[in-house]
Amino acid sequence: MKQPLTRPTESNASVGHHLVSNRLLASLQPRDRALLDPYLEAVTLYQGEVLFEPGDDVTRTYFPCASTMASFVVVMQSGRAAEAATVGREGALGGIVSSGYKPAFTRAEVQIPGPALRIETSRLEDAKERSATLRDLFSRYADALLAQIIQSVACNALHSLEARCCRWLLTTQDRVNSAEIPLTQEALAEMLGVQRTTVTSVARALRARGLIRYARGQIVILDRARLEGAACECHSAVKQHFDRVLPEVKPQSILIAPDG
Template sequence: MSIAVEPPSRFRAEPRTANRLLAAVSAVDFERIKDRLEFVPLVRGQVLFEPGDDVTVTYFPAHRTMVSMLVVTRDGHEIEAATIGREGAVGGIVSAGDKPAFGRAVVRTAGSAFAMPTVALETAKCASPTFGELFSRYADTLIAQMMQSIACNALHSVEERCGRWLLAAHDRAGEQIIQLTQEALAEMLGVQRTTVTAVIRDLEAQGAVRRQRGAVAIIDRQALERLSCECYRAVEDHFATMLPEVVL
């Protein structure tokens, strides 16, 4: 498999410390897939697949890397259905390897990932009930996140939705500063950039965040949780119930 140009050695990472889902795989099952994993760099804005594409590669984001799963309308508008970071995987998970892709997968926070052929992942699931069960539980949490996003987009204010996304990103980034432009955040929330600018300014005035060039810093996590809707906690609680060994 040739997925990308081999990155410099200084960017290398160990799969089971860089990605929590891989860390939860048993030692025996990890032996089944370790030779099929390839370390690849991902840049911000990189499209991993488009609607209708064959999903031939599964990506396991490493460290602070985050990928958005987007629903794309006929006129080109897009809105985020799920955020995936080092707790999970992108491609061929919910569909159990069936193709083609329904949505678009875009890298939101640059970094790296471990990639493997989706067919190899399906082979490992069939070979080991415990491996398959782990990924079935992860698929459940991913569907739950998408279902909650539907409710959130329909019922909650932009400020609440923005707070929810920043909390989820904060968990996955593992650091105070989230590398994300306001334009990208507006695209994910399905609103104008000016709307997001006003929301971030308001969150900053309330001491929850601080604007930076091309990034947002989380200043007061508890304040941000108060300003967010219940969707963040609902998704995280379900994740903790279904995959306690993967919780960030």
């Protein structure tokens, strides 16, 4: 197993600062948040860091903050891998609804580095035992996460690579809240489960149409409206279900790409 690179931030005074940038935690009422506050630790997650591998006991739960994003990745015996779901500041990775032994089924890998809040899963379970509101919130979040995974199965089977690529870029932009996505085409190819040359061809087509540009390890979305038109319906389906299931987890606006 790859050893975690996660390091605590300089001071846990930053816990409160980061807490408001995770939409799931920010939706909590003060009495419920107080059950978690003493046990939350501010950490920095690094690109490529593996939070857990299949079969690991998930002893810690992570809440990505700001633009941090991680993926659940399914790894085959051949070594090939593909993404099953992504999690950013709208959610959490770890022991969301389970109790007791929590073996991971997938790898959890950081795609976009940045701050996160971390809690021992046992502490989270204790808090849920003490609050029906917390139990309900995390159960509904698990439902929204499952919907994303189910939709991905259908999307991968039925939709073109270009539509899937557009969907992935939109989903990532929703999480990083920026038109600039710090991700290489190689990493994008791994997430989509295809060869890098295949993604390069799709990216060139999107660039030629003025939808994106890319350089030096980042992809910039230039025209979100047209990118939405090129994407399959899966992005909007997952988003609409999330908004229905978790109406209190408020969305945040998307920043526009800079000129140039």
